[in-house]
Amino acid sequence: MDTLSREVVFDVLVAACDGLERRFRGAEWTISPAIRIANKINIVIFRYFIYKLYKIIFPSREKNSCIE
Known part of the structure; x- marks a missing residue:
């Protein structure tokens, strides 16, 4: 895949993590x-x-590079 699509996928994954973290943080004051x-x-x-x-x-890409 090209670099742009890699960055888009990474950004989506990071956004998913951030959304999950905000969800848990928002409820922190009400739970033990x-x-x-x-x-x-x-x-x-x-x-x-x-x-x-x-x-x-x-x-x-380093893993897939040939050893000279």
């Missing part, structure tokens, strides 16, 4: 501290999953 901590852990795991998915869809 234990649930707040669990939500933060879930956000971190979700961001890591999105990052890994991005790396699978768009593998690094």
Whole structure:
């Protein structure tokens, strides 16, 4: 894929993470501290999953380069 489409996909994935994080943060004041901590852990795991998915869809060019 070209660079522009890679950037668009990455921006969409980042926006999804940000939207999820805002959703959890908006409800923080109404929930217990234990649930707040669990939500933060879930956000971190979700961001890591999105990052890994991005790396699978768009593998690094360095991996595919030939060794001279």
